[in-house]
Amino acid sequence: MSALNPIVNRVVGNLVKEEWLDFFFSHVDAMRTVSRVMAKVVSISDETSDIKRFVLQPNQHWKSFQAGQFVTVKVMIDGSFRERCYSLVSEPTDGVIEIGVKRQPHGKVSNWLHDNLSVGDVIELGDVGGDFVLPTQLPSKLLLIAGGSGVTPIYSVLVEALKRQANLDVVVMYYVNTDKDLAFGNEMSALAVKHPSLKLHYAFASAGDVGRFSTQQLSALCADFTERTTYICGPQGLMGAVSKVWAEKGISQQLTQEVFGFATINTDVPANQMEITLRRSQQVMLNSKASLLESAEAAGARPVYGCRIGMCKTCSCTKVSGVVRDLVTGAIDDQPNTQIRICVSEPLSAVTLDI
Amino acid sequence: MTTINNINSKSRALSAEEINAFGAELDALRKETMASLGKKEADYIYGVRNFVRYTEIAGRSSLMLGWLPPFWLAGTALLGVSKIVENMELGHNVMHGQYDWMNDSTLRGSTYEWDTVCTADNWRHTHNFMHHTYTNVREMDHDIGYGLLRLFPEQKWEPRFLINPIAAAVLATTFEWTLALQSLELEKLISKEKTFAQVKEQFVPIFAKMRKQFTKDYVFFPLIAGPMFLPVLTGNFTANLIRNFWTFSIIFCGHFTEDAETFSKDVLIDETRGQWYLRQLRGSSNLAGGKVLDYMSGNLSHQIEHHMFPDVPGMRYAEMSIKVQEICARYGQHYNTGSFPKQFSTVVKRIFKYALPFGAKVEAIADSVVAKAVEVVPMSKPRRQSLISRLAA
Numbered sequence: 001m002s003a004l005n006p007i008v009n010r011v012v013g014n015l016v017k018e019e020w021l022d023f024f025f026s027h028v029d030a031m032r033t034v035s036r037v038m039a040k041v042v043s044i045s046d047e048t049s050d051i052k053r054f055v056l057q058p059n060q061h062w063k064s065f066q067a068g069q070f071v072t073v074k075v076m077i078d079g080s081f082r083e084r085c086y087s088l089v090s091e092p093t094d095g096v097i098e099i100g101v102k103r104q105p106h107g108k109v110s111n112w113l114h115d116n117l118s119v120g121d122v123i124e125l126g127d128v129g130g131d132f133v134l135p136t137q138l139p140s141k142l143l144l145i146a147g148g149s150g151v152t153p154i155y156s157v158l159v160e161a162l163k164r165q166a167n168l169d170v171v172v173m174y175y176v177n178t179d180k181d182l183a184f185g186n187e188m189s190a191l192a193v194k195h196p197s198l199k200l201h202y203a204f205a206s207a208g209d210v211g212r213f214s215t216q217q218l219s220a221l222c223a224d225f226t227e228r229t230t231y232i233c234g235p236q237g238l239m240g241a242v243s244k245v246w247a248e249k250g251i252s253q254q255l256t257q258e259v260f261g262f263a264t265i266n267t268d269v270p271a272n273q274m275e276i277t278l279r280r281s282q283q284v285m286l287n288s289k290a291s292l293l294e295s296a297e298a299a300g301a302r303p304v305y306g307c308r309i310g311m312c313k314t315c316s317c318t319k320v321s322g323v324v325r326d327l328v329t330g331a332i333d334d335q336p337n338t339q340i341r342i343c344v345s346e347p348l349s350a351v352t353l354d355i
Numbered sequence: 356m357t358t359i360n361n362i363n364s365k366s367r368a369l370s371a372e373e374i375n376a377f378g379a380e381l382d383a384l385r386k387e388t389m390a391s392l393g394k395k396e397a398d399y400i401y402g403v404r405n406f407v408r409y410t411e412i413a414g415r416s417s418l419m420l421g422w423l424p425p426f427w428l429a430g431t432a433l434l435g436v437s438k439i440v441e442n443m444e445l446g447h448n449v450m451h452g453q454y455d456w457m458n459d460s461t462l463r464g465s466t467y468e469w470d471t472v473c474t475a476d477n478w479r480h481t482h483n484f485m486h487h488t489y490t491n492v493r494e495m496d497h498d499i500g501y502g503l504l505r506l507f508p509e510q511k512w513e514p515r516f517l518i519n520p521i522a523a524a525v526l527a528t529t530f531e532w533t534l535a536l537q538s539l540e541l542e543k544l545i546s547k548e549k550t551f552a553q554v555k556e557q558f559v560p561i562f563a564k565m566r567k568q569f570t571k572d573y574v575f576f577p578l579i580a581g582p583m584f585l586p587v588l589t590g591n592f593t594a595n596l597i598r599n600f601w602t603f604s605i606i607f608c609g610h611f612t613e614d615a616e617t618f619s620k621d622v623l624i625d626e627t628r629g630q631w632y633l634r635q636l637r638g639s640s641n642l643a644g645g646k647v648l649d650y651m652s653g654n655l656s657h658q659i660e661h662h663m664f665p666d667v668p669g670m671r672y673a674e675m676s677i678k679v680q681e682i683c684a685r686y687g688q689h690y691n692t693g694s695f696p697k698q699f700s701t702v703v704k705r706i707f708k709y710a711l712p713f714g715a716k717v718e719a720i721a722d723s724v725v726a727k728a729v730e731v732v733p734m735s736k737p738r739r740q741s742l743i744s745r746l747a748a
Contacts, residue, residue: 079397306484313452
């Protein structure tokens, strides 16, 4: 197929709809597509009571990634496609990819993946992204802080760091509830055996205060933390506490953070201070009017519109991220990459539109 | 606004409060339906798309053996059905954004390109925006006559309308092509509201789509058929004709039946949501039929529900119509529905009647003349009867 690609691209671009070809191919092989990235589930294993590891075999359109990045997974649940990002725990050089998914109490996608995905199923993958990566020039000392399922990008960065320099001075601090929740614990212990320069520290919340982050604990376990390039991924509380310490020490630029989850309603900011970003026209404005359309127009943008009463869908565009409310029905949409009518939508958080 | 209440309307005139309440009830129905969308609707539209694709494959394949009459007939019929369903149940509904909530980029209203000569962009503007916002408002809704026909007495009569029936027949035959040209508003060249240069510029993307569609049906498929090119060509042509006639009939039954009302421009001034619903109701008409008619008409058998709820998936209209009819009854509003033959016959009547200079004023005079004549000369029995009675006498 690769040799025919230029010809195929011309045919597809001008004459045949890509989705028609994908439809055609799907009858033969669900993994074969013109450009969409598909992946087949190779294995599913329980890592902890609420974290499962999924190993996926991607098709030929999979592009490489850097350790610490995430992949977007698209699954159809109850008639609509949902997108979620999961950190890749496999090595970029592996032939297969692996993600670790924690079952969230009210999570639609995580529960669906846990309960409905089986070995042999084929799912669609979206873009790879994220800035939680090691610099080209490896730092001399690393501090990696993980909390709960935040260990996934941390583990990926750890493996990559030691691969690049086997004797790299790395300290890992991993916060979990109990010893049963140590995801990738076996792998990290094996690494510690192989690489004496790696110092692993586990802290269990079940043990009480000694299992929680504090500056004393930090100084005791990693006295030279101010000299280390630090990566952190974990729950809000942990990340907030750590970033506060780093800010106080004036070393915030040494801290790289990875935040899980998508937009939530922002109750701190008044409605007319919500930030609207128009990605394509590269404009940012505040929500000065009643609807996204009016606010964009007030700021000088010229989005396409029609009836302005939410009926004709001329103003319909992709909301990349953010929470909006439908001014007619009151319905709230917090999902990434959905279609909204900007003439009848108001932002409840910072919103990015693909216009 | 009281201009919404036409004098000859079969619907009761409503007060402002009643209109607001009417609108609120319909909004509630819409909200309830939208909240229930899920797997059932997604499976349905994927099923429709599969139906379109499989019938196209079957139709075109069958035409490849088209020198044999059964294969030509089957192929043409299948291809005609495929085109009808793609244009109506799939394309038209998807482009209204009825399935945007699925987050499937191949079924997105703003980007879907349909299998007919009219460009999707022009359709989205002319139909989704102009027609659905200004439904049946004279001088705003270009679909009233398409700039070619006179269908309502309020439209000013011109001599060119004498050929209404012929124009309608031509429109029906070439519907796919004339719809593609609709956004050009060529009649404005006659009235000098538009220049040829403007038309030429706007024609560029239309021509590109025309060329693509023409090449597909009249060059590519005949070519790959080799010696079978002629049956493929005639089959494709006939399938397109079938689609043109069918879509013309369904669409014309949507707004031009006997009881359909048109409105003057001032209804749009400060039009409330309730008034908008009322105009959609009074300007639209339904076709009473079964599930097959619903499917083949792209659910435009429920034109009223479609106009009230253009972005609700069409397959829900039949169920919503029960509630809509109940609401209309309570507010004394006429719910315009009838069988396909009956509704279509009233459309044909309009086409012939308004070819002649029947204006709103002339109609009133004509009505009063007839009324007077009836007083003077009692309506006689059919001629045969009176002849027999004369012979018997």
